[in-house]
Amino acid sequence: MALNSKSMKLDLPKLIGHRGLAGVAPENTMPAFEAAARHGLRFVELDAKLCASGELIVLHDNDVKRTSTGRGRAQAMSWAQLKKLDAGSWFDPAFRGTRIPRLIEVLDFCRAKGVGVNIELKPNRGDYVQTARAVATLLQQEKLVGQLPLFISSFSIQSLRAARDCMPELPRGLLMERRTTLRHILERTQELGTCTFNYDRKLISAERVQQLNARGIPTLIWTVNDANEARKLLAMGVSSIFSDFPLKL
Numbered sequence: 001m002a003l004n005s006k007s008m009k010l011d012l013p014k015l016i017g018h019r020g021l022a023g024v025a026p027e028n029t030m031p032a033f034e035a036a037a038r039h040g041l042r043f044v045e046l047d048a049k050l051c052a053s054g055e056l057i058v059l060h061d062n063d064v065k066r067t068s069t070g071r072g073r074a075q076a077m078s079w080a081q082l083k084k085l086d087a088g089s090w091f092d093p094a095f096r097g098t099r100i101p102r103l104i105e106v107l108d109f110c111r112a113k114g115v116g117v118n119i120e121l122k123p124n125r126g127d128y129v130q131t132a133r134a135v136a137t138l139l140q141q142e143k144l145v146g147q148l149p150l151f152i153s154s155f156s157i158q159s160l161r162a163a164r165d166c167m168p169e170l171p172r173g174l175l176m177e178r179r180t181t182l183r184h185i186l187e188r189t190q191e192l193g194t195c196t197f198n199y200d201r202k203l204i205s206a207e208r209v210q211q212l213n214a215r216g217i218p219t220l221i222w223t224v225n226d227a228n229e230a231r232k233l234l235a236m237g238v239s240s241i242f243s244d245f246p247l248k249l
C-alpha cells in the first residue's frame with residue numbers, strides 16, 4: 001500500500017511486526033527487532049515514550065512491571081534506572097539480561113537493516129505533546145528522516161496534532177480503540193492530516209473498510225495472529241495487519 005504525505009511516499013507491506021516480533025522474543029526489545037529483520041520483515045511497529053530523564057524509550061505499558069523485573073511508572077524513572085532492568089526473562093529465561101531499548105538504538109538498527117518503523121507515540125499521562133516533539137527532535141538531530149521508512153501513529157489526539165505540526169513530512173496514522181462513526185473518523189482524519197485508519201480487529205467491519213477505501217483511507221488492523229482471520233481481513237480490503245506472529249500468517 002503506497003501512502004502519500006506531503007513530501008514522502010511510504011509503501012507499507014501487508015504484514016507488520018507488532019512490537020518488533022512480539023511472538024518470538026520479548027516485545028519492544030532488541031531481540032524482537034533482530035528477529036523481525038532476520039525473518040525478512042519489511043516493517044515493524046513499536047511503542048515510544050519518554051522517561052524521567054528525557055530519553056525516548058521503547059515500552060508499551062506505563063508501568064514496567066509486566067515486561068521487566070522492575071516496578072513503577074517509566075515516567076518516574078530515569079534512563080539510568082531503566083537500563084538496569086531485565087526486560088527479557090518474563091518472556092523466556094533465554095532472554096535474561098535483555099534491556100528496555102532507547103528509541104534511537106532501535107532506529108539505528110532498523111536503518112542498518114533496511115527495516116521500516118511505525119513509531120507509535122505512546123505518551124505517559126500528561127506528556128502528549130512533549131512525546132511527539134521529542135520524537136521529531138530525535139529524528140532531526142540524528143538525520144533519520146529519509147534514511148529509513150518511517151510512519152507515525154498514536155491513540156492520542158494531542159500527540160497527533162503535535163506530530164502534524166512538528167513533523168508534517170512524515171505519514172501518520174490515526175489509532176482508535178472504541179467503536180465510532182464514519183463521520184467522526186473522517187473529521188479526525190482531516191483535522192490531523194492522517195493518511196491511515198488503524199483499528200482493533202474486534203471492532204472492524206467490512207462495511208467500514210469499504211467506506212474508508214472509497215475515500216482513499218487505508219485500514220490497518222491489530223493484532224491479528226490467526227491465518228484465517230488475516231486472510232478474511234485482507235479479502236475484505238484491509239491494507240495491512242499488525243501481527244506478533246507474521247511468519248505464521
Ligand code: G3P
Pocket residue numbers: 018045047060120153175198222242
Ligand atoms: O499500533 C497498533 C497497536 O500496537 C495498537 O495497540 O496496545 O498494541 O499499542 P497496542
Ligand code: CA
Pocket residue numbers: 045046047120
Ligand atoms: Ca503499539
